[in-house]
Amino acid sequence: MKILLLGQTGQVGFELKRTFAPLGTITAPTRDQLDLLNKEAVQRYLDKHQPALILNAAAYTAVDKAESEPMLATRLNTKLPAQLAEYTAQVGATLLHYSSDYVYPGQGDKPFTEQTTTGPLSAYGKTKLEGDQAITASGCNHYIFRTSWVYSARGHNFMKTMLRLGKDKKELKVVSDQIGAPTPARLIAQVSLLAYTHNIEQGVYHLAPRGETSWQGFARSIFRHTINMGQELTIAPEAVNSIPTKDYPTPARRPLNSRLSLQKLEQALSTQLPDWEDQLFQTLEEYFEYQEQS
Numbered sequence: 287m288k289i290l291l292l293g294q295t296g297q298v299g300f301e302l303k304r305t306f307a308p309l310g311t312i313t314a315p316t317r318d319q320l321d322l323l324n325k326e327a328v329q330r331y332l333d334k335h336q337p338a339l340i341l342n343a344a345a346y347t348a349v350d351k352a353e354s355e356p357m358l359a360t361r362l363n364t365k366l367p368a369q370l371a372e373y374t375a376q377v378g379a380t381l382l383h384y385s386s387d388y389v390y391p392g393q394g395d396k397p398f399t400e401q402t403t404t405g406p407l408s409a410y411g412k413t414k415l416e417g418d419q420a421i422t423a424s425g426c427n428h429y430i431f432r433t434s435w436v437y438s439a440r441g442h443n444f445m446k447t448m449l450r451l452g453k454d455k456k457e458l459k460v461v462s463d464q465i466g467a468p469t470p471a472r473l474i475a476q477v478s479l480l481a482y483t484h485n486i487e488q489g490v491y492h493l494a495p496r497g498e499t500s501w502q503g504f505a506r507s508i509f510r511h512t513i514n515m516g517q518e519l520t521i522a523p524e525a526v527n528s529i530p531t532k533d534y535p536t537p538a539r540r541p542l543n544s545r546l547s548l549q550k551l552e553q554a555l556s557t558q559l560p561d562w563e564d565q566l567f568q569t570l571e572e573y574f575e576y577q578e579q580s
Contacts, residue, residue, distance in 0.1 A: 287310030288335060288337045289309060289310050289312045289313065289338070290312075290314075291313070291341045292343060292344040293342065293345065297437070298438075299343035300471065301474065302341050302478065304475075306339075306341065306475070309479075310338075313335055313337065323361050325369060328370075332373045338380070339379060339380050340381045342366070342367060344362060344366065345384070346410070349388070349408060349410045353538050359413045362413075363414050364413045367383055367420055368424070371421040371424035374424070375425055375427075379426075380428065381421065381429075382429050384430075384431050384433065385415075386410075387432060387541065388410055388411030388541060389404045389406050390404055390541060392540070392542050392543050398543075398546055398547060400547075407540070409538065418430050427488060429486075430490045431492075432490065432493065433493045435467065435504070436469050436470075438470055439570075441471075444468070445508055445569065448505050452508075452519040455521050461502065462501070462503075462528035465545060466543075466544030466546075469495060470566075470568070472569065473495060474493055495559055495560055496561050496562065497561050504566075506526045508570070509522070510523045
């Protein structure tokens with residue numbers, strides 16, 4: 287099977303490439319090989335390679351910059367998915383696309399379901415939602431996985447930032463009133479493969495680990511596990527202090543509630559997704575193993 291992977295250099299793209307490798311031949315163009323901002327170039331690439339499966343991990347993820355670069359965010363988050371969906375519908379291929387908790391209004395304290403009324407607070411969230419809607423409206427074979435707080439052993443992410451700061455800081459202030467589930471890119475790729483190979487009903491699904499925490503709680507857990515693994519840090523977990531979102535202003539509004547109901551996906555797969563702390567421990571193990579080999 288011919289598989290096209292877009293966004294191979296990102297956290298999710300890296301994991302998708304190695305996870306889906308057994309299914310067929312993966313073509314994963316770099317930015318130099320394919321300019322995703324160029325609609326005509328993308329169309330020529332699709333026509334040339336004719337993939338039966340498209341894994342779209344490409345996105346404009348700079349949440350704050352999206353407020354000042356809406357056209358770039360729109361091209362990558364809305365128009366590109368729409369173009370991929372149009373191709374997929376025409377040739378009978380399948381599209382796996384990755385979306386975000388930012389499509390929801392971020393209020394309350396209950397998990398959002400896939401049927402919850404959307405209401406993005408930022409340009410990033412708006413463009414991601416419009417991409418989801420374009421895929422759904424196309425009628426193509428598709429899976430849209432909405433996830434939250436993505437991190438991994440590679441790339442730029444919150445876990446790696448905390449590990450860097452924890453080596454020379456004795457105290458940190460981290461937001462404590464945003465609640466969600468940190469989701470490793472590895473889990474996203476593994477569950478994506480499971481969903482595709484099990485041929486579950488197509489549509490929108492929430493994909494994240496079980497449980498919930500704040501960014502402060504996430505940071506404390508990162509430091510606690512790291513210390514328990516015998517790694518040296520300057521900071522202690524209890525030295526991660528609380529700060530409310532209102533005292534940490536950013537150009538784009540962040541949702542306070544990023545809880546996602548996993549019921550639909552768990553029922554479709556007849557399984558229970560793992561806990562976020564267990565996934566953090568595994569990701570830290572992978573990170574330190576990778577550091578030793580580097």
